[in-house]
Amino acid sequence: MASPAIVLPEHCSEEKLSGIWSWITTVDHKRIGVMYGVSALSFFILGGVEALAIRTQLAMPNQSIVGAHFYNSLVTMHATTMIFLMVMPLSAAFFNYMVPLMIGARDVAFPRLNAFSFWTFLFGGLFINSSFFFGEAPAAGWFGYANLTSIQYSPGPGVDFWALGLQTLGVASLAAGFNFIATILNMRAPGMSLMRMPVFVWMTLVVQFLVILSFPMITVALILLTFDRMFGTNFYVPEAGGDPLLWQHLFWLFGHPEVYILILPAMGIVSEVLPVFARKPLFGAPFVIFSGILIGFVGFGVWSHHMFTTGLGPVADTAFSLATMLIAIPTGVKIFNWLATIWGGSIRFTTAMLFALGFISMFTIGGLSGVMHASPPIDLHHQDSYFVVAHFHYVLYGGAILGLFSGIYYWFPKITGKLMDESWGKVHFWSSLVGLNVTFFPMHFLGMQGMPRRVYTYEGGFGWDIWNLCATVGAFTLALSALIFFINLLKSLANGEQAGNDPWDGATLEWTLTSPPPVHNFDLMPKVTSERPFWDQKYGSTHGHDDTTEVAEEEQLPAEIHIHMPPASYWPMVVSFGVITFFAGLMIHPVVSVVGALTVIVGTVAWTFEPE
Amino acid sequence: MSSDHSAVSVHEHPPPSFGVPNLKLAFWLFLASDCMLFGSLIATYLSYRGKDQLFGNGPYPLDLFSVEVTTISTFDLLMSSVTMVLAVAAIQRGNMFQTRLWLGLTALLGAIFVGFQGYEFTHFYLEGLKLQGNLFGSTFYVLTGFHGTHVTLGVVWLLLVLATTFTKHRGMVTHLNVEVAGLYWHFVDIVWIVIFTLVYLMEYTV
Numbered sequence: 115m116a117s118p119a120i121v122l123p124e125h126c127s128e129e130k131l132s133g134i135w136s137w138i139t140t141v142d143h144k145r146i147g148v149m150y151g152v153s154a155l156s157f158f159i160l161g162g163v164e165a166l167a168i169r170t171q172l173a174m175p176n177q178s179i180v181g182a183h184f185y186n187s188l189v190t191m192h193a194t195t196m197i198f199l200m201v202m203p204l205s206a207a208f209f210n211y212m213v214p215l216m217i218g219a220r221d222v223a224f225p226r227l228n229a230f231s232f233w234t235f236l237f238g239g240l241f242i243n244s245s246f247f248f249g250e251a252p253a254a255g256w257f258g259y260a261n262l263t264s265i266q267y268s269p270g271p272g273v274d275f276w277a278l279g280l281q282t283l284g285v286a287s288l289a290a291g292f293n294f295i296a297t298i299l300n301m302r303a304p305g306m307s308l309m310r311m312p313v314f315v316w317m318t319l320v321v322q323f324l325v326i327l328s329f330p331m332i333t334v335a336l337i338l339l340t341f342d343r344m345f346g347t348n349f350y351v352p353e354a355g356g357d358p359l360l361w362q363h364l365f366w367l368f369g370h371p372e373v374y375i376l377i378l379p380a381m382g383i384v385s386e387v388l389p390v391f392a393r394k395p396l397f398g399a400p401f402v403i404f405s406g407i408l409i410g411f412v413g414f415g416v417w418s419h420h421m422f423t424t425g426l427g428p429v430a431d432t433a434f435s436l437a438t439m440l441i442a443i444p445t446g447v448k449i450f451n452w453l454a455t456i457w458g459g460s461i462r463f464t465t466a467m468l469f470a471l472g473f474i475s476m477f478t479i480g481g482l483s484g485v486m487h488a489s490p491p492i493d494l495h496h497q498d499s500y501f502v503v504a505h506f507h508y509v510l511y512g513g514a515i516l517g518l519f520s521g522i523y524y525w526f527p528k529i530t531g532k533l534m535d536e537s538w539g540k541v542h543f544w545s546s547l548v549g550l551n552v553t554f555f556p557m558h559f560l561g562m563q564g565m566p567r568r569v570y571t572y573e574g575g576f577g578w579d580i581w582n583l584c585a586t587v588g589a590f591t592l593a594l595s596a597l598i599f600f601i602n603l604l605k606s607l608a609n610g611e612q613a614g615n616d617p618w619d620g621a622t623l624e625w626t627l628t629s630p631p632p633v634h635n636f637d638l639m640p641k642v643t644s645e646r647p648f649w650d651q652k653y654g655s656t657h658g659h660d661d662t663t664e665v666a667e668e669e670q671l672p673a674e675i676h677i678h679m680p681p682a683s684y685w686p687m688v689v690s691f692g693v694i695t696f697f698a699g700l701m702i703h704p705v706v707s708v709v710g711a712l713t714v715i716v717g718t719v720a721w722t723f724e725p726e
Numbered sequence: 727m728s729s730d731h732s733a734v735s736v737h738e739h740p741p742p743s744f745g746v747p748n749l750k751l752a753f754w755l756f757l758a759s760d761c762m763l764f765g766s767l768i769a770t771y772l773s774y775r776g777k778d779q780l781f782g783n784g785p786y787p788l789d790l791f792s793v794e795v796t797t798i799s800t801f802d803l804l805m806s807s808v809t810m811v812l813a814v815a816a817i818q819r820g821n822m823f824q825t826r827l828w829l830g831l832t833a834l835l836g837a838i839f840v841g842f843q844g845y846e847f848t849h850f851y852l853e854g855l856k857l858q859g860n861l862f863g864s865t866f867y868v869l870t871g872f873h874g875t876h877v878t879l880g881v882v883w884l885l886l887v888l889a890t891t892f893t894k895h896r897g898m899v900t901h902l903n904v905e906v907a908g909l910y911w912h913f914v915d916i917v918w919i920v921i922f923t924l925v926y927l928m929e930y931t932v
Binding site: 331 | 744762783
């Protein structure tokens with residue numbers, strides 16, 4: 115059929131879309147996705163340098179390369195950076211770039227709100243990290259337990275930077291949560307029923323529900339903390355009857371859903387990558403989807419397994435222990451489904467596939483040690499030891515980050531139009547795999563031998579020396595692998611092989627578009643008849659009953675199609691700036707906060723009256 | 727998609743797959759999220775309730791509460807939900823005069839509620855209930871203060887919608903926009919019913 119001419123609005127012209135101003139004012143989900151990705155990878159370097167400093171300090175007993183207090187700052191900032199500024203925004207990069215493409219939409223439901231989320235995230239991240247230059251970086255741990263965070267025990271500005279920075283990041287995540295749920299539920303292409311959505315989109319949906327329901331609880335926890343520190347209230351002050359455990363409950367009510375916020379996107383990516391490179395549909399896709407939903411749901415009922423040692427009593431311990439073990443079932447279902455997907459497939463061992471397979475194996479190791487912690491008596495021994503550090507690095511590095519790397523190698527050609535170099539990619543994969551096992555596996559032994567977490571140095575002769583040295587060597591191997599990745603990324607960006615539209619023989623809608631996709635994504639709304647629309651288009655329907663006839667009715671197309679695109683706007687960034695000014699003002703002067711609040715109000719009103 | 731014309735304008739998106747407009751859906755989600763916010767604040771209040779008595783650290787709720795005054799302000803806020811419903815009904819009928827009337831009255835009733843709260847805070851403060859004083863002071867002011875902030879923002883929002891009806895932007899005062907403001911307003915009302923019951927009325931149970 116003759117394709118109709120596409121007429122885009124004037125503000126989408128070539129020259130209007132170049133230059134730094136076009137990035138600052140962009141409301142295009144693809145550009146926002148790229149900005150999320152670049153920011154997250156920059157913070158990845160920062161968090162990685164902090165990890166190297168930690169491992170250098172711990173390489174040998176009785177070292178004093180960094181002082182005790184700065185070590186605490188490093189531990190706190192490494193965790194805060196990797197969780198909130200690396201894994202979450204890198205996942206957000208994929209949500210932004212891929213979800214509208216995968217569901218056949220032109221953009222997200224609220225493009226300007228999306229830009230607001232990005233800028234608020236970026237300002238929040240920079241705000242927390244600016245603490246390094248203003249006296250003191252946060253040093254009370256990423257979990258910020260009361261009453262270590264009280265004025266009495268943390269008199270410096272670090273905790274304020276941390277609390278207000280996280281609050282800002284929370285605003286960004288909540289706004290993105292409302293936006294993405296509305297997008298996924300409402301903006302699917304005709305024929306894309308919920309059960310035909312790609313699993314990655316499903317996992318995004320579950321994650322956003324977790325975000326909007328769990329972040330308000332840490333918002334309250336942080337508000338109470340800020341009031342305690344700035345206005346002298348008594349929420350976490352034991353002398354006045356306040357209970358430090360209140361913080362732990364509120365924090366982990368958020369904190370446990372948060373770990374699924376970190377891992378489910380990677381699970382979604384792996385569920386897209388494995389079928390394509392095994393050339394088989396995802397085995398038992400509905401089970402994978404419902405397992406993800408179940409993980410999200412039960413994830414709200416297990417927070418107290420972080421608190422077994424606080425003495426909640428046998429009833430609470432039993433209930434939380436059971437709920438925690440229950441989560442292993444849907445997780446196990448997913449792992450077996452992934453294995454069944456590659457079973458008997460014609461497998462292509464691309465870098466993306468290797469990272470996906472690495473994800474399955476490493477995540478399983480982390481999952482197994484996780485089930486051990488579900489038992490309160492065992493947890494009493496593990497708590498605050500390096501065994502726990504080993505566990506969550508297997509699920510976070512071995513799980514989330516390997517999964518995200520898989521996503522980068524898989525979607526880089528779509529985003530840039532270039533292929534990433536496969537040979538260097540494989541070197542990156544194997545050095546990551548070796549590096550992470552050399553770093554984190556010995557930590558199991560260290561934990562069993564009684565080495566506590568969060569100590570800045572230790573005495574020799576406990577049998578810890580060799581494993582600490584081993585972990586440090588592993589950490590530098592990981593740094594080397596990251597360096598290889600970044601060189602590959604930049605080299606491929608500069609002169610990588612042309613990717614074409616569909617380099618991997620993909621099954622989902624994003625591969626039907628050019629690489630990179632045009633600004634308006636789809637000329638015409640795609641019509642979806644199965645969960646693998648592009649495979650159906652290329653190879654015919656794989657379903658028993660042929661429902662492709664729906665598209666057979668040739669539609670009479672107009673000669674010209676005018677596409678409405680939202681214009682660029684700087685108001686989202688102005689409002690974000692108001693938000694961060696408001697929070698920063700709480701530390702500087704009330705007048706600054708008032709200016710921030712007024713900026714938010716003026717910006718919001720101006721934004722509302724802007725033509726869409 | 728119409729095929730009768732030689733050129734068609736493809737609007738941003740096809741109709742919502744979920745049957746609810748984007749804005750309304752996003753607002754329902756926001757309210758779900760806000761439930762968790764108030765849930766956490768209320769849980770904090772309840773978990774500390776009565777603890778001051780153990781520490782002999784007054785003043786206590788019954789030293790301060792005047793259930794008559796708070797009942798009047800509660801009635802005022804509930805009536806504002808009625809006027810809000812009337813505003814939504816008016817815009818649905820396209821009656822701009824009544825829309826303005828009911829929106830203005832809702833904002834006024836909301837402002838009166840905030841005024842009651844201002845009176846209550848001042849009165850309690852003078853009676854010796856400090857934010858920094860005891861747990862009741864900390865939890866009471868923060869919980870009701872956050873609710874009061876929600877009401878205040880709601881009043882500002884309603885006034886903005888009202889002001890828009892007099893400007894060249896009056897086309898923006900659509901049924902959907904008024905309805906979404908109404909969703910928020912009713913939510914804030916419902917939260918107050920919970921707070922009034924748990925914070926005030928519960929003190930009078932034996």
